[in-house]
Amino acid sequence: MKRSESNVFALFLACGLAMGLGGGGILVRPAAAQTPVTSSFVYQGELRSGPSVVSHADLNFRLYDSPIGGNQIGPELGVDDVTLIRGRFSVTLDFGNNVFAGDERYLEIDVRSPAGGPGAFSTLFPRRS
Structure with a gap:
Protein backbone atom coordinates (compact mmCIF):
# COMPACT_ATOMS: atom_id res chain seq x y z
CA MET A 1 0.00 0.00 0.00
CA LYS A 2 2.82 2.40 0.80
CA ARG A 3 4.44 1.64 -2.53
CA SER A 4 1.31 2.64 -4.51
CA GLU A 5 0.96 5.86 -2.45
CA SER A 6 4.55 6.79 -3.21
CA ASN A 7 4.01 5.98 -6.92
CA VAL A 8 0.95 8.27 -7.00
CA PHE A 9 2.91 11.00 -5.22
CA ALA A 10 5.80 10.62 -7.69
CA LEU A 11 3.35 10.82 -10.62
CA PHE A 12 1.79 14.05 -9.28
CA LEU A 13 5.24 15.49 -8.60
CA ALA A 14 6.40 14.66 -12.13
CA CYS A 15 3.26 16.22 -13.66
CA GLY A 16 3.70 19.34 -11.52
CA LEU A 17 7.33 19.72 -12.56
CA ALA A 18 6.48 19.18 -16.22
CA MET A 19 3.81 21.88 -16.06
CA GLY A 20 6.13 24.28 -14.26
CA LEU A 21 9.12 23.75 -16.53
CA GLY A 22 7.46 24.19 -19.87
CA GLY A 23 4.24 22.32 -20.25
CA GLY A 24 2.37 25.05 -18.41
CA GLY A 25 2.86 27.48 -21.27
CA ILE A 26 -0.41 26.38 -22.79
CA LEU A 27 -2.22 28.04 -19.89
CA VAL A 28 -0.68 31.47 -20.53
CA ARG A 29 -2.86 33.98 -22.35
CA PRO A 30 -1.34 36.59 -24.62
CA ALA A 31 -1.27 40.11 -23.21
CA ALA A 32 -4.07 42.41 -24.29
CA ALA A 33 -3.16 45.15 -26.76
CA GLN A 34 -1.98 48.30 -25.01
CA THR A 35 -2.94 51.85 -25.89
CA PRO A 36 0.14 53.55 -27.37
CA VAL A 37 1.70 56.18 -25.14
CA THR A 38 1.72 59.65 -26.66
CA SER A 39 3.90 62.62 -25.84
CA SER A 40 0.94 64.94 -25.21
CA PHE A 41 -0.35 65.77 -21.74
CA VAL A 42 -2.97 68.02 -20.16
CA VAL A 53 -10.95 88.30 -14.48
CA VAL A 54 -10.94 88.18 -18.29
CA SER A 55 -12.65 85.19 -19.89
CA HIS A 56 -9.98 84.43 -22.55
CA ALA A 57 -6.20 84.69 -22.86
CA ASP A 58 -3.40 83.71 -25.24
CA LEU A 59 -0.73 81.47 -23.67
CA ASN A 60 2.80 80.49 -24.76
CA PHE A 61 4.61 77.52 -23.18
CA ARG A 62 8.34 76.68 -23.17
CA LEU A 63 10.30 73.91 -21.43
CA TYR A 64 13.71 74.52 -19.84
CA ASP A 65 16.31 72.35 -18.15
CA SER A 66 16.75 74.80 -15.25
CA PRO A 67 14.41 76.86 -13.03
CA ILE A 68 16.33 80.05 -13.95
CA GLY A 69 18.25 80.59 -17.19
CA GLY A 70 19.19 77.26 -18.74
CA ASN A 71 18.44 75.88 -22.18
CA GLN A 72 15.08 75.73 -23.89
CA ILE A 73 14.08 72.12 -24.59
CA GLY A 74 11.76 71.48 -27.53
CA PRO A 75 9.56 73.98 -29.36
CA GLU A 76 7.58 76.93 -28.03
CA LEU A 77 3.88 76.10 -28.00
CA GLY A 78 1.28 78.82 -28.45
CA VAL A 79 -2.34 78.26 -27.47
CA ASP A 80 -4.64 81.12 -28.44
CA ASP A 81 -8.01 82.07 -26.99
CA VAL A 82 -7.80 79.85 -23.89
CA THR A 83 -10.96 79.97 -21.78
CA LEU A 84 -10.41 81.12 -18.20
CA ILE A 85 -12.98 80.13 -15.59
CA ARG A 86 -12.27 82.04 -12.37
CA GLY A 87 -8.67 82.18 -13.56
CA ARG A 88 -8.40 78.42 -14.15
CA PHE A 89 -7.51 76.88 -17.49
CA SER A 90 -6.71 73.53 -19.06
CA VAL A 91 -4.67 72.97 -22.24
CA THR A 92 -3.18 69.99 -24.05
CA LEU A 93 0.56 70.35 -24.70
CA ASP A 94 2.87 68.23 -26.86
CA PHE A 95 6.58 69.08 -26.84
CA GLY A 96 7.52 65.93 -28.77
CA ASN A 97 8.81 62.48 -27.89
CA ASN A 98 12.35 63.21 -26.72
CA VAL A 99 11.97 66.06 -24.21
CA PHE A 100 11.10 63.93 -21.17
CA ALA A 101 13.96 61.46 -20.82
CA GLY A 102 14.17 61.43 -17.03
CA ASP A 103 15.82 64.82 -16.50
CA GLU A 104 14.00 67.55 -14.60
CA ARG A 105 12.07 70.02 -16.77
CA TYR A 106 10.64 73.48 -15.97
CA LEU A 107 7.64 75.02 -17.71
CA GLU A 108 7.66 78.74 -18.49
CA ILE A 109 4.35 80.39 -19.36
CA ASP A 110 3.63 83.71 -21.09
CA VAL A 111 0.15 85.27 -20.89
CA ARG A 112 -1.55 87.91 -23.04
CA SER A 113 -4.96 89.14 -22.01
CA PRO A 114 -7.35 89.80 -23.52
CA ALA A 115 -6.84 87.09 -26.12
CA GLY A 116 -5.92 88.38 -29.57
CA GLY A 117 -5.28 91.83 -28.19
CA PRO A 118 -2.47 94.16 -29.21
CA GLY A 119 -0.75 93.94 -25.82
CA ALA A 120 2.53 92.20 -25.07
CA PHE A 121 2.85 88.82 -23.37
CA SER A 122 3.78 88.76 -19.66
CA THR A 123 6.07 85.96 -18.47
CA LEU A 124 4.93 84.26 -15.28
CA PHE A 125 7.50 83.55 -12.59
CA PRO A 126 8.71 81.15 -11.29
CA ARG A 127 8.88 78.34 -13.82
CA ARG A 128 6.93 75.23 -12.84
CA SER A 129 8.72 71.92 -12.44
Missing part, protein backbone atom coordinates in the same frame (compact mmCIF):
# COMPACT_ATOMS: atom_id res chain seq x y z
CA TYR A 43 -1.68 71.00 -18.17
CA GLN A 44 -4.06 72.70 -15.74
CA GLY A 45 -3.17 76.06 -14.27
CA GLU A 46 -4.60 79.03 -12.45
CA LEU A 47 -3.94 82.74 -12.97
CA ARG A 48 -4.30 84.35 -9.56
CA SER A 49 -3.94 88.01 -10.48
CA GLY A 50 -4.21 90.28 -13.48
CA PRO A 51 -5.91 88.65 -16.45
CA SER A 52 -7.83 86.09 -14.37
